[in-house]
Amino acid sequence: MNFQSKANKYVCPNDRQLSLRSKLRTGWSAARSEPPLTQNEREAIAAVVKRAEKVDEVEARRVGRLVSRLEGMRRSASGPAPRSCLLCGETSKLLAPLRTCSMCQNTACPKCVIDTPPHRSPIYSRDQYMCNLCAETREMWKKSGAWFFKSLPKYILPDRRATGRYNDTELAKSLQDAGNSSNEGKTDSEPGSPLSIHPPIFSRQPSNTDSRKSISSAKDHDWTETDILSHGVSGLSLHRTDSLNQRPLGLKRTGSKGSAYSLRSIRKEVPKPITQVERPPTIPDSGFGTLEIKLAYDNGTSSLAVTVLRARGLIGMDMTGLSDPFCRLEVIPREGTYSNRLRTKTVHKTKNPEFNETVHFFGITESDLSTKSLEILVFDDDKYGCDEMGSATVALRECLKSPAQLRLALSGASGTEPTGPRLLLALCYSTKRRALVVTMCRAAELPAQDSNGYSDPFVKLHLDPDPYHKKHKTSIKWRNLNPVWNEEFLFETRPTELSRQNLTVTVWDKDYGKPNDFLGSLVLGASSKGRRLKHWMDCIKFPDHRHEQWHSLTDTQHL
Amino acid sequence: MAKTYDYLFKLLLIGDSGVGKTSILFRFSEDAFNISFISTIGIDFKIRTIDLDGKKVKLQIWDTAGQERFRTITTAYYRGSMGIMLVYDVTNEKSFENIKNWIRNIEENASADVEKMILGNKCDLDAKRQVSKEQGEKLAIEYQIKFVETSAKDSLNVEYAFYTLARDIKAKMEKKQEASNPPGNRSGVHTLNDTDRKRQPTSWLARCSVL
Numbered sequence: 001m002n003f004q005s006k007a008n009k010y011v012c013p014n015d016r017q018l019s020l021r022s023k024l025r026t027g028w029s030a031a032r033s034e035p036p037l038t039q040n041e042r043e044a045i046a047a048v049v050k051r052a053e054k055v056d057e058v059e060a061r062r063v064g065r066l067v068s069r070l071e072g073m074r075r076s077a078s079g080p081a082p083r084s085c086l087l088c089g090e091t092s093k094l095l096a097p098l099r100t101c102s103m104c105q106n107t108a109c110p111k112c113v114i115d116t117p118p119h120r121s122p123i124y125s126r127d128q129y130m131c132n133l134c135a136e137t138r139e140m141w142k143k144s145g146a147w148f149f150k151s152l153p154k155y156i157l158p159d160r161r162a163t164g165r166y167n168d169t170e171l172a173k174s175l176q177d178a179g180n181s182s183n184e185g186k187t188d189s190e191p192g193s194p195l196s197i198h199p200p201i202f203s204r205q206p207s208n209t210d211s212r213k214s215i216s217s218a219k220d221h222d223w224t225e226t227d228i229l230s231h232g233v234s235g236l237s238l239h240r241t242d243s244l245n246q247r248p249l250g251l252k253r254t255g256s257k258g259s260a261y262s263l264r265s266i267r268k269e270v271p272k273p274i275t276q277v278e279r280p281p282t283i284p285d286s287g288f289g290t291l292e293i294k295l296a297y298d299n300g301t302s303s304l305a306v307t308v309l310r311a312r313g314l315i316g317m318d319m320t321g322l323s324d325p326f327c328r329l330e331v332i333p334r335e336g337t338y339s340n341r342l343r344t345k346t347v348h349k350t351k352n353p354e355f356n357e358t359v360h361f362f363g364i365t366e367s368d369l370s371t372k373s374l375e376i377l378v379f380d381d382d383k384y385g386c387d388e389m390g391s392a393t394v395a396l397r398e399c400l401k402s403p404a405q406l407r408l409a410l411s412g413a414s415g416t417e418p419t420g421p422r423l424l425l426a427l428c429y430s431t432k433r434r435a436l437v438v439t440m441c442r443a444a445e446l447p448a449q450d451s452n453g454y455s456d457p458f459v460k461l462h463l464d465p466d467p468y469h470k471k472h473k474t475s476i477k478w479r480n481l482n483p484v485w486n487e488e489f490l491f492e493t494r495p496t497e498l499s500r501q502n503l504t505v506t507v508w509d510k511d512y513g514k515p516n517d518f519l520g521s522l523v524l525g526a527s528s529k530g531r532r533l534k535h536w537m538d539c540i541k542f543p544d545h546r547h548e549q550w551h552s553l554t555d556t557q558h559l
Numbered sequence: 560m561a562k563t564y565d566y567l568f569k570l571l572l573i574g575d576s577g578v579g580k581t582s583i584l585f586r587f588s589e590d591a592f593n594i595s596f597i598s599t600i601g602i603d604f605k606i607r608t609i610d611l612d613g614k615k616v617k618l619q620i621w622d623t624a625g626q627e628r629f630r631t632i633t634t635a636y637y638r639g640s641m642g643i644m645l646v647y648d649v650t651n652e653k654s655f656e657n658i659k660n661w662i663r664n665i666e667e668n669a670s671a672d673v674e675k676m677i678l679g680n681k682c683d684l685d686a687k688r689q690v691s692k693e694q695g696e697k698l699a700i701e702y703q704i705k706f707v708e709t710s711a712k713d714s715l716n717v718e719y720a721f722y723t724l725a726r727d728i729k730a731k732m733e734k735k736q737e738a739s740n741p742p743g744n745r746s747g748v749h750t751l752n753d754t755d756r757k758r759q760p761t762s763w764l765a766r767c768s769v770l
Contacts, residue, residue, distance in 0.1 A: 037601075037628075045601040045632065052604060055619060059567050138736055143565055147735050148641050148672065 063144040063155035070140050071541075073133060085109035086131055101131035103544055104431040108132070134544070141545055150426070150548035152538055288390035288410040289313035289351070291327070291376060295399030295406065297369065304331070304364045304399065306374065308344050308355040314410075315351070315389055317380040317529040322349045324381040325389060331361055331368075331396070332375050346381040369396045378410060380529055387530040418531075418552035421445050421520050423459075423505065426548040427539040429498065435490040436463070436498060436539075440474050441548065442484040443507060449517040454479040455509040457519060463491045464502050464525075476510045498540050499526050507553060520553030564608055564617040568728050569639055570721070573661055574646035575654040576625030579680040582711035583646065584622045587721050592712050599624040601632045609725060616725055637668035642724045646678045647695075649708065650687040655679075655694070662702060674727045675704045678720055682708040 037045070078089035085091075085098065090109040092098045098107040108131040115129060130138075146152045294307040308327050317323040326346040334340060340361060347353035364372075377391045390410030398406060426439040440459050449455045458476040462469075470491055477483035493501065502525030509517040524532050535549045572580040581599050586592055588605035604621045621640065623633040637643070645661050647654040658677060665673065679695045682688075692708055699706030705723060709716040 041600050048601070048603050052619075055604075055606065062563070062567075142732055142736060145567060145641075147732050148670070 057156070060154050060156045061158065063153060064157040066140045066143055067152070067155055068157050070136055073136055077133060080104075080106040083107065085112055087112040087133060099129040099131075101134055102128045103130055103134035103138075106131060106431075137542060137544070141542075146545070150546065151535070152542070152547075288315060289378075291378065291390075291392055291408045291410055293376070293394070293406050293408065295374075295394075295396070295404040297364070297396075297399045299366070302362070302364055302366075304361040304374075304396070305358050306361070307358040308376075309405075310352070310354045310356070311378060311410075312352050314353070314378065317382075317387060317389065317533075319526055319533065320349070322351055323389060323529075324348045325350070325353050325378050326381050327355065328377045328379060329359060329361075330375050330377075331364065331372050332393075333372065348381075364396070369400065372396050376408070382529050418550055419445075421447060421507075421553040422550050423507065423520075423522055423553055424548065424550050425505070426546045427503075427524070427535065428546045429495060429539055429543040431495075431543050433490065434494065435492045436503075438472075438489045438491065438503065439546070439548075440485045440487050440489070440505075442482070442486070443553075444482045446481045446483070446507065446519050446553075448481060449509040449519065450479075450511075452479065454481060455517070455519060456480070456511070457483050457507055458510055459485070459505060459507050461489060461503065461505045463493065464504055466491065466493070466501065468492055478510075495540060495543065501525055502527055503536075518555075520555055522551050522553055524551070564615040566614060566729070566732075567617045567619060568641050568725055570618055570620045570642045570644065570724060571636060571640040572620065572622050572644045572646055573633070573664075574625060574644075574678075575648070575651070575657050578625065578646045578648040578651065578654050579711050580625065580644075580646050581622050583644075583678065583680060583709060583717055583720075584620055586711040586714055586717045587620070590714070592714075598626065601629045602636060607721075609722065611722070611725055611729055614729075616729070618721065618725060620721075634664070634668050637665065637673075638670060640669065640673060641728050642674040642676070643669060644676050644678055644720065644724065645704075646680050647690070648681050649679045649690045649695075650681055650684050652689040655690045655698075658698060672731065674724060674731060675702075676720060676724050676727075677702075677704050677706045679706070679708040681710060681712070682715065683710040683713045 073087075077087045078085070080086050081089075083092050083098065084107070086101070086104075086106040086108045088109060088111065090111070092107075092109075096110050098109055099113045100107055101113065108129075112132050113129040114132065114135050141147055144153060144155070289312055291311045292309040294309060296305045296307070297303075298305065306329055308329075311325060311327075314323055314325055324346050327344045328341055329343070330341045342359040342361070344355050344357045344359065347355060373393050373395045375391065375393045378389045380387045380389050392408040392410050394406060394408060398404065421443070422445065423443045424441040426441060428437040428439070429435075430437050438461060440461070443457060443459075446455055446457055456476050456478050457480065459474045460471065461473075462471045468491075472489040474485045474487045477485065491503075502523050505522040505524070507519040507521070509519055511517060522532070524536050526533075526536065528536065531549070532551060535547060535551070538547050572584060574580055576598065577596065581597075581603070582592060584605050588607050599622055601624055602621060604619055606617065606619050608615055608617045610616070621636050623629070623636065643665055645658055645665075647658050649655075662675070665675065677695065677699050679690065679692070682692075695706050695708065705727070707716050707720050707723070709720055711717060
């Protein structure tokens with residue numbers, strides 16, 4: 001059994017690993033010498049991984065079709081209203097009385113409901129109906145495999161706007177929804193608005209999106225051509241399974257930017273048109289955008305000057321589809337424990353930032369140039385922590401070549417699953433109880449705050465803004481860094497409200513006689529970014545389903 | 560979309576090296592058998608679409624290398640699989656004893672609701688048998704896992720095993736959906752008062768009291 005994959009093999013394994021090892025009778029030594037994989041073996045495995053990605057893509061497209069079908073149904077539904085059908089708007093007739101859906105408690109006409117087989121428990125002896133919308137949602141949950149993975153797997157939407165990379169399209173889609181809902185939210189507050197009883201998910205597409213789309217695709221066009229390139233990024237690793245197959249997709253990303261938020265980005269960028277200087281070639285973009293840098297080495301001071309010029313086509317992270325990118329640069333492998341990390345300033349609200357900033361690495365010898373490389377990570381600057389948006393590695397010997405201006409293709413964030421202190425929580429909007437159900441499942445690798453090497457963690461959570469001012473707390477798990485709570489909390493709210501609210505989760509260490517120690521926090525909601533935003537949007541888009549996801553905790557304490 | 564399907568189930572075959580995982584998969588996907596032994600490099604998969612109660616189910620079956628040196632790669636595939644077949648060789652007692660280790664390995668790496676099944680392969684070789692059918696059944700009962708003896712060479716019970724596992728996964732899926740409906744019935748620590756129901760307007764018939 002391999003336990004080294006999880007931890008540094010030179011660090012003493014924890015008790016659990018040791019006890020498992022003893023059961024396996026494979027000995028205590030973690031550092032066993034096994035022959036590394038040969039070149040042929042690597043290639044064989046890479047070929048299988050590539051084949052698997054084709055299957056995954058077919059699957060992602062199929063799930064995308066299911067999702068868009070459901071979205072279409074939602075959009076064309078007339079919305080819940082008293083005494084009329086949820087789906088077709090038909091009013092109650094004597095011969096065809098309206099049925100109540102047992103899932104969402106809305107009324108629908110007999111044409112728009114299906115009979116569900118009578119429930120086994122005696123309480124539900126009368127007939128059960130389910131509206132077509134709930135039935136379809138349920139069917140999708142089954143067909144996509146979400147029932148097993150506890151949240152929707154990655155998908156590619158079938159329409160022409162959505163040929164970008166998985167997350168991008170998902171985000172674009174959810175952003176579009178969010179855009180709709182926030183518009184809707186405004187009309188909601190107007191007195192006497194006929195729309196005020198409709199939750200946002202039922203809103204129809206605004207008719208002017210087409211004109212926006214045409215602007216944006218024209219705008220994006222000059223992009224795609226310059227997006228083809230060719231320069232060394234870090235080698236292909238076996239564990240990163242997503243990037244191989246996405247090249248053809250990445251090239252077709254013309255439309256993925258064009259949706260509800262494109263108008264805004266255009267307005268911002270029109271004053272300074274992108275002037276295309278001659279671009280050195282690099283390898284094809286894998287959908288995470290590109291980065292242009294300039295390298296210059298000075299023999300006299302043995303310093304390396306790295307000028308980060310600009311990035312193009314970064315992925316959108318926040319609600320508006322924009323990001324707040326900055327770059328972190330490091331020369332690897334680093335020497336000793338001293339880390340020489342430099343960062344650029346943050347450029348706010350853009351996917352195409354102009355950094356134009358030079359950073360200097362000192363103490364780089366000429367021999368280093370041939371052995372070391374520069375790693376550049378692009379992060380999204382966020383009040384509640386940083387999310388990685390992409391990375392690129394370039395060998396330092398590149399700076400010796402004459403045009404030291406390079407265009408690098410960024411590859412995706414290294415780990416999709418967060419590491420470090422993290423929290424597993426499930427969100428579910430229950431239309432029946434009209435409340436957001438938050439299940440605090442577990443936490444892992446929490447920092448130790450007490451002198452015994454443990455913490456006594458508990459979680460506080462509240463919704464903001466919340467008219468009921470509800471605050472919840474979990475129980476305290478004594479002396480535990482990987483606590484399991486599985487506790488469920490309810491926040492009464494409406495789906496319309498939900499797209500404007502944030503769920504704030506803070507983890508604390510219980511102490512007697514002195515203030516509790518702060519262990520970490522997490523904000524999920526409309527103003528959060530990346531994974532967290534997607535989790536929140538999935539929860540709004542697919543009510544009555546549990547969406548379970550790990551999130552890393554940040555150590556910033558906010559109110 | 561040429562061939563579409565209703566569900567995609569990911570299955571995984573694990574077990575010691577040389578027990579016949581690849582042969583079982585080869586028999587199921589191509590209905591053929593190859594006498595020579597070629598050790599699997601890392602991982603491989605085959606696809607077959609089957610029909611279960613009128614639904615098209617696409618099975619993506621991952622075949623893993625039994626060798627220890629590929630363990631890092633193979634364990635990475637545990638998490639995504641919905642069903643796992645544990646294969647041992649009836650002519651090799653060691654491979655049977657190792658099933659316990661494999662189960663522990665699953666508990667450590669796979670998703671908690673994964674469906675499992677034990678296969679005792681090479682049951683055509685009765686002369687060389689070291690593990691009796693009863694022993695296999697006893698182990699299966701101990702872990703509450705389904706068990707069947709198979710032979711990839713004689714095409715015995717291979718189809719049955721895959722169909723059974725797929726059917727079990729499908730049944731679990733239906734059950735999960737059933738459990739989530741209605742969602743209000745799940746027990747929780749905090750439950751809401753039943754005020755929602757009262758807030759709904761009563762029917763106009765009920766309000767009409769005085770004529």
